[in-house]
Amino acid sequence: MNYQDFFRLDGQVALVVGAGSGIGQAAAEALAAHGALVIAADLKEEAAKETVSAIVADGGKAEALAMDLQNGALVKTAVSGIVSRHGRLDIAVSTPSVNVRKQILDYTDEEFDKVINLNLKGTFHLLAEAGRVMAERGSGSLIAFSSIRSLVVEPGQGVYAATKAGTVQLMRALAAELGPKGVRANAVAPGVIDTPLTAPIKNQPGWYSAYANKSVFGRWGKPEEVAGAVVYLASKASSYVTGTVLFVDGGWTAVDGRFTPPL
Numbered sequence: 001m002n003y004q005d006f007f008r009l010d011g012q013v014a015l016v017v018g019a020g021s022g023i024g025q026a027a028a029e030a031l032a033a034h035g036a037l038v039i040a041a042d043l044k045e046e047a048a049k050e051t052v053s054a055i056v057a058d059g060g061k062a063e064a065l066a067m068d069l070q071n072g073a074l075v076k077t078a079v080s081g082i083v084s085r086h087g088r089l090d091i092a093v094s095t096p097s098v099n100v101r102k103q104i105l106d107y108t109d110e111e112f113d114k115v116i117n118l119n120l121k122g123t124f125h126l127l128a129e130a131g132r133v134m135a136e137r138g139s140g141s142l143i144a145f146s147s148i149r150s151l152v153v154e155p156g157q158g159v160y161a162a163t164k165a166g167t168v169q170l171m172r173a174l175a176a177e178l179g180p181k182g183v184r185a186n187a188v189a190p191g192v193i194d195t196p197l198t199a200p201i202k203n204q205p206g207w208y209s210a211y212a213n214k215s216v217f218g219r220w221g222k223p224e225e226v227a228g229a230v231v232y233l234a235s236k237a238s239s240y241v242t243g244t245v246l247f248v249d250g251g252w253t254a255v256d257g258r259f260t261p262p263l
């Protein structure tokens, strides 16, 4: 057994949606560094192109793709285009999400739809199309982004949290449905990571430090600290792992943290 090759992805094609920013960008760079050809897709094509430039500058292989995860027909065309250009799709990673922080009683229908339509329905679009082509080929790894909010909440996170719990259940169902066809499906659940998504919190010192102190490390995570989880779930190193949730949360969900008793 050559364990050193367990994480290598040479010859594999990876589609990363949301590759223009934050965790998706780090995941795209990490997958390329392990040998995959990365299709860096984002609503913001320019941002996807910047990720591609960074990958190519590091000696990796990547191409940019404009994609709106909310448009199911476009996602289908994009996935079939990748298969016709490259002959395969081995890894699909879905990261885009949005949050409207409001108490449930104050939510409008429009706000509810906005969060559900990207986080849950958009994720579904990618997983279904990528899952279909992977099942036809008999192999592949689907990776979606959940959150600590799939387990623990705070006021104002209700709808976002529901989408993140829903994403976990989508992955479990996909694991059950596609496992016999050689396709694995897993979720990554980050804690608080320093990205443009969380920038508004970073700008508020009390909120920023409260979140930092909830981690046992006393700090926020960095996007590159989540990328390893994606490489693991994409690679042969996780060949017997499916239907699971990998928390990358600095101990957030493991430790109560409200009080340290005198010892």
Ligand SMILES: NC(=O)c1ccc[n+]([C@@H]2O[C@H](COP(=O)([O-])OP(=O)(O)OC[C@H]3O[C@@H](n4cnc5c(N)ncnc54)[C@H](O)[C@@H]3O)[C@@H](O)[C@H]2O)c1
Binding pocket: 017, 018, 019, 020, 021, 022, 023, 024, 041, 042, 043, 044, 047, 067, 068, 069, 070, 094, 095, 096, 097, 098, 118, 122, 145, 146, 147, 148, 189, 190, 191, 192, 193, 194, 195, 196, 197, 198
């Ligand atoms: N950052 C955190 O602290 C944190 C914590 C827990 C979970 N997560 C989850 O991790 C994932 C990534 O978060 P992030 O912080 O990297 O986000 P981010 O906002 O930095 O990046 C999201 C990317 O998705 C793209 N995008 C938005 N709408 C799109 C669409 N319709 N189609 C295609 N692309 C679209 C954006 O242009 C952006 O490049 C999300 O699912 C988020 O819920 C993040």
